Amino acid sequence: MPLRVIVNADDFGLDDEVNAVIVRAFQTGLISSATLMANMPAFEAACELAQQPTLAGRIGLHVNLTYGLPLSRAIRAERRLCDAQGGFDLQLRQRTLRLSPSEREAVRQELDAQWQRCLAHGVRPSHLDSHQHVHNIWPVGDVVARFAREQGVPVRLARNIGANIGPLKRVFKTLLNRRLKQLCAVTADHVCTPLDLKHGLAPSHGVLEVVAHPSALDRHDFGDAYLPPGESLVQLLDQHLSGVERVGYAGLGDR
Template structure:
């Protein structure tokens, strides 16, 4: 079993309903971390909720390049990122290895704008990940990892546990994760979904992040987008990982060696 577990809920700030489910999951002790979408309608409310004791210091930035409108201007002129109407429409393939200098600068500006939007709302992000895993696109990941290091926060690795990761994909993820860790310096050791936990794939050591998208399942229970309809995320985590300490990314920064 892993030494520590981070159960992170993505999409905080997406809607009032999502905020309510994530708040409840924190209060129930199911999740230990979340990441907020800075350009979504319920973001300001999420930042207010993030000041509650159960959440404080445990909410990161869910960097978004695929949904809604950007918070910066330069990226609006990039056709591989935005529509002419000013909405995100990412047209990069997952295996894209190069961005133009202008595209890189635009991605960096948008990341800085979303980060600043957090700070302006009283939220100091605990770490960085991304909506629909856009930082798993190599050149985007490099921008995000460098920025994370400049802010002294960890970054999520690409998912590296799962039966559906074939040899070529595993090689790519291994190289990408090595690069993300090299550039940022602080990461968890393993990343998986609740479905991977159900499959018995939790690692034997290290820090594991379980990427969750919790949903309400009755008054005191939670499902998840990665699980079958009606299946309990709460029961799964308790059965498979219940004896492992549940931590946030902040604890990884605290234990990181000084260099």
């Protein structure tokens, strides 16, 4: 299979500035999808913007367990997940292998609350990923993947392309991604950041998802949080993915 690429912008709904950048990135064809934060201040505005033809069907849920206030109640009592005031304060290590039954149920309820808020505002998420990659924590990923399967949508794999992925991390990511694939459909075969592309690590086949956090450089260009200040995301994608088909998630759900 020749290489195809999904460029997904995380953090839609974070604030008005992020919303404006993401909409413009859609309009220029820079990105092919975005993921929505259901508990952030600009969420409702993002849902209105998501009705535009350019965005329709290309908006997923950016599962958030680390920033702001939860939308459900049970998770607020879990001290490894929230602080004493009920705000998100995730205390799970990256290599955590187990959640207690009450923690697991609380994560499930919060995930459902975020999903339902999207539906209530006219957006049915096309896919799932997570803020600060929390579904790369094994037991959280298990909950997210099972939920994705129930909803019939794919989930993002753990980043599996990068110069800084050492042998032990590679083994962990391989096992985690294998587990995610057992539980649900996935968005792509390969996952990387713009910085990984800069290092010349683009694969030659399959579907690649580029995890982007675009920012405005000027009216016609974009930077990215993963790149040095002032460096062009547009030029980077043109340089390393020239001629590669840019796709969304339509038709990829049965992968």
